[in-house]
Amino acid sequence: MLDQDRIIKVNIETEMRKSYIDYSMSVIVSRALPDVRDGFKPVHRRILYGMRELGNTHDKPYKKCARIVGEVLGKYHPHGDSSVYGALVRMAQEWSMRYTLVDGQGNFGSVDGDSAAAMRYTEARLQLMGEAMMDDLEKETVDMMNNFDDTLREPTVMPTKIPNLLVNGASGIAVGMATNIPTHNLGEVIDACVAYIDNRDIDIDGLMEYIKAPDFPTGGFIYGMQGVRDAYETGRGRVIMRARAEIEPGENHDKIVITEIPYGVNKAELIKQIADLVNDKKIEGISNANDESDREGMRIVVDVKRDANANVVLNKLFKMTPLQTSFSVNCIALVKGRPKLLSLKDCISNFVNHRHDVVIRRTQYDLRKAEERAHILQGLIIASDNIDEVVHIIRSAQNPQAAIEGLMNRFELDEVQAKAIVEMRLRQLTNLMQEQLRNEYDELLKQIEYFKQILSDEDLCMKVIKDELIEVKEQFGDERRSEIVYSSEEFNPEDFYADDEMVITISHMGYIKRTPLAEFRAQARGGVGSKGTSTRDTDFVEYIYPATMHNTMLFFTQKGRCFWMKVYEIPEGAKNSKGRAIQNMLNIDPDDAINVCLRIKNLNDAEFCRSHYVVFCTKNGIIKKTCLQEYSRPRTNGVNAITIREDDRVIGVRLTNGENEIIIANRNGRAIRFHESKVRAMGRTATGVRGMTIDEDGSDEVVGMVCVNDPQTETIMVVSEQGYGKRSDIEDYRVTNRGAKGVKTLNITEKTGKLVAIKVVTDENDLMIINKSGITIRLKVADVRIMGRATQGVRLINLEKRNDQISSVCKVQTEDEEEETEMLSDGVAPVMDESEGSSDASVSESRDEETETNE
Numbered sequence: 001m002l003d004q005d006r007i008i009k010v011n012i013e014t015e016m017r018k019s020y021i022d023y024s025m026s027v028i029v030s031r032a033l034p035d036v037r038d039g040f041k042p043v044h045r046r047i048l049y050g051m052r053e054l055g056n057t058h059d060k061p062y063k064k065c066a067r068i069v070g071e072v073l074g075k076y077h078p079h080g081d082s083s084v085y086g087a088l089v090r091m092a093q094e095w096s097m098r099y100t101l102v103d104g105q106g107n108f109g110s111v112d113g114d115s116a117a118a119m120r121y122t123e124a125r126l127q128l129m130g131e132a133m134m135d136d137l138e139k140e141t142v143d144m145m146n147n148f149d150d151t152l153r154e155p156t157v158m159p160t161k162i163p164n165l166l167v168n169g170a171s172g173i174a175v176g177m178a179t180n181i182p183t184h185n186l187g188e189v190i191d192a193c194v195a196y197i198d199n200r201d202i203d204i205d206g207l208m209e210y211i212k213a214p215d216f217p218t219g220g221f222i223y224g225m226q227g228v229r230d231a232y233e234t235g236r237g238r239v240i241m242r243a244r245a246e247i248e249p250g251e252n253h254d255k256i257v258i259t260e261i262p263y264g265v266n267k268a269e270l271i272k273q274i275a276d277l278v279n280d281k282k283i284e285g286i287s288n289a290n291d292e293s294d295r296e297g298m299r300i301v302v303d304v305k306r307d308a309n310a311n312v313v314l315n316k317l318f319k320m321t322p323l324q325t326s327f328s329v330n331c332i333a334l335v336k337g338r339p340k341l342l343s344l345k346d347c348i349s350n351f352v353n354h355r356h357d358v359v360i361r362r363t364q365y366d367l368r369k370a371e372e373r374a375h376i377l378q379g380l381i382i383a384s385d386n387i388d389e390v391v392h393i394i395r396s397a398q399n400p401q402a403a404i405e406g407l408m409n410r411f412e413l414d415e416v417q418a419k420a421i422v423e424m425r426l427r428q429l430t431n432l433m434q435e436q437l438r439n440e441y442d443e444l445l446k447q448i449e450y451f452k453q454i455l456s457d458e459d460l461c462m463k464v465i466k467d468e469l470i471e472v473k474e475q476f477g478d479e480r481r482s483e484i485v486y487s488s489e490e491f492n493p494e495d496f497y498a499d500d501e502m503v504i505t506i507s508h509m510g511y512i513k514r515t516p517l518a519e520f521r522a523q524a525r526g527g528v529g530s531k532g533t534s535t536r537d538t539d540f541v542e543y544i545y546p547a548t549m550h551n552t553m554l555f556f557t558q559k560g561r562c563f564w565m566k567v568y569e570i571p572e573g574a575k576n577s578k579g580r581a582i583q584n585m586l587n588i589d590p591d592d593a594i595n596v597c598l599r600i601k602n603l604n605d606a607e608f609c610r611s612h613y614v615v616f617c618t619k620n621g622i623i624k625k626t627c628l629q630e631y632s633r634p635r636t637n638g639v640n641a642i643t644i645r646e647d648d649r650v651i652g653v654r655l656t657n658g659e660n661e662i663i664i665a666n667r668n669g670r671a672i673r674f675h676e677s678k679v680r681a682m683g684r685t686a687t688g689v690r691g692m693t694i695d696e697d698g699s700d701e702v703v704g705m706v707c708v709n710d711p712q713t714e715t716i717m718v719v720s721e722q723g724y725g726k727r728s729d730i731e732d733y734r735v736t737n738r739g740a741k742g743v744k745t746l747n748i749t750e751k752t753g754k755l756v757a758i759k760v761v762t763d764e765n766d767l768m769i770i771n772k773s774g775i776t777i778r779l780k781v782a783d784v785r786i787m788g789r790a791t792q793g794v795r796l797i798n799l800e801k802r803n804d805q806i807s808s809v810c811k812v813q814t815e816d817e818e819e820e821t822e823m824l825s826d827g828v829a830p831v832m833d834e835s836e837g838s839s840d841a842s843v844s845e846s847r848d849e850e851t852e853t854n855e
Helices: 010-034 041-051 067-077 082-088 128-132 187-196 206-210 226-234 266-281 310-320 344-385 385-397 400-411 415-422 431-456 458-474 604-609 840-851
Strands: 102-105 123-126 144-146 153-157 170-173 177-180 220-224 236-242 243-248 255-260 285-290 300-304 324-330 332-335 338-339 482-484 501-507 511-514 541-548 550-557 561-566 594-600 612-617 623-628 650-656 661-666 668-677 702-708 713-719 724-729 755-761 763-772 775-780 806-813
Touching: 010 041, 010 170, 010 226, 041 067, 041 082, 041 123, 041 128, 041 153, 067 082, 067 123, 128 458, 153 604, 187 206, 187 344, 187 458, 206 344, 206 400, 226 324, 226 344, 243 310, 266 285, 266 300, 300 310, 300 385, 332 344, 344 385, 344 415, 344 431, 344 458, 344 661, 400 415, 400 755, 501 594, 501 668, 511 806, 541 594, 550 650, 594 650, 612 702, 623 755, 650 661, 650 702, 661 755, 702 755, 713 763, 755 763, 755 806
Parallel strands: 220 482, 541 806
Antiparallel strands: 102 123, 144 153, 170 177, 177 324, 220 236, 236 324, 243 255, 255 300, 285 300, 332 338, 501 511, 501 541, 550 561, 550 594, 612 623, 612 650, 661 668, 661 702, 713 724, 713 755, 763 775, 763 806
């Protein structure tokens, strides 16, 4: 034959497609995916069958794993020994299987990710539950197939009474598909199977009354039910798992104690990851993390620093480590040899149908054996009734075959019966044995009748299945380990931050930061202050606001834009750090700048938003009122908050309840007071109306606007450029209509400088003052006595530099008593420079200034 005659030309595309499909189907069917009926892949099935054939049962001594692996490799599974041993090891690991099928002795690995010892060192035997998977295997309940070399037979599926696919789950990666099925509680799954048998039309909701959620061997929490429901309804879903952790208070610091971790999480890697996050400064507040696990159980202890909030630290651990992780359910299994995506009901129905087939085939086998035995017993009973004649026929026969034929002819027996009589032992000739034969025959007749009923009556067959399932539950069932938390699956960002008091500072060049209020200590009035912020030579802190971490900050720009940001989103910095440029955080125009902020506790409270208003005030004295609801829907690019004229800018924004009074002050030392009802509510983009008439000297402008809530307890605090200020009663400012010029609020002189700030304060407030050189002072409002509105006031801060001026003023809540008495090292004795002038002159001067010019 010529060489070219041996070459068969084929299309390479066709050959590649055929070869790859053959390979894919081999991986899918014979290696990677479990069968829906018994939940096993071929390797697991062969391991259990090989151990059974070895007699390696739970009541026998352990055998070397190397011997078991050799048995499985040599007879049934011609693949790598490591894959067989790996599967054997996993079936013995309590943290991998919800119910272990193999009893291992030796080092079978750990939850820390340690691998098992070599198979020559370890030993194993079947667990009782593993044996239960193969009950009735010898009764022709399942199909058998040839092994790889056609010398032995092995089962194609196990006749299991246990719904193993759901109970122990499965995971595997095939070609073009994968499966990932979580573990479940045996008792719950069996209850659902019983419910399905009673009502074939039961839906997923009905089944979920029994199977609440997966039940993982490592315990922990299942967080939220939406992913579980999706998985049960469609076969795909995301189950959120969370560790069981408790906070233990201590004398010096709190501890976070973790006793259960999510399924599949490596404990040693978890602790290492926590340590790495602490070292990288990604999680603050942890001083140490130790593994104190022992034979009593798991115990991971995370030491929380004394000044840290343990709940916040724990939430950050949930967010940033596998203490909270997800199990992506992908319930794909082989149904009649084909991969299929299965819902919860599909899994249960296929298992029940399999059990039905097994019970039918087992009953048919038992019926056949019972009928064969009854047939033999009939012959034995005939022989016992005619024993003398039977003995004579056997004694007179030349050989056993002749005796068999003689009995067949004399008593009309078949060959099977006659052969049983010939092989009968002499002890069966006693009266006692004859009585036992008749009793056994009567019992067999009852069994035969029962077996026939099972085969003919579907309801009775299902009752048998139910009874056996309930028996399995009573034998192997246990309590649920994974606790279900019926709550939201997503983190609330506020969970990661304690609602601590902060000070928000914004510099003239647009740098922002938040600083814990505790970093600022109160000084006596007249002190020089402490270094507040490290800024550039041309920069200085311009605005300062108190807030708490969970507040929502509404930022308003000079050009009337509004932006939103949570306080915890603002970068934290020490009081002497520069901060971060706002332009890098918000989409602000290059020629615009933030100059006013509002803090809102809960922007999602619809009732609060409907009943409150945002009141704007501009440099030129324009005022506008808009419902807060107009600003309750944050947008990334911000919104137009007010329409501003070309030569104007926003200088003040206040939150009101519709019943407040407004006080506006200008740079020349005058203030106007009117009720906010004088300003009607307008749309978000409106311009507004005149609130105060400013002087036409070219340098005058509005410096601030305050909202009066309680005139009886609140007072008006005004501060000038040169560090002077004072408090006045609100009632000193009579209520007028909006648009007037107002009355004198501070006696402006060359020594005091122009007015820079107006605040509403009480004795419980502290005042924080920052000057343009970055010096900060915090003083108690109670140290400043109430005086007439036309006086010069007292010195609040001692400006050391000749050209220095007050930049920003902010009021905060007073500190605790211990902190109130503390003075900073660079503080100085108070300067009591109360330049008030004579009381008579002050009164007359103030009356002269009470001239109003209405709009």
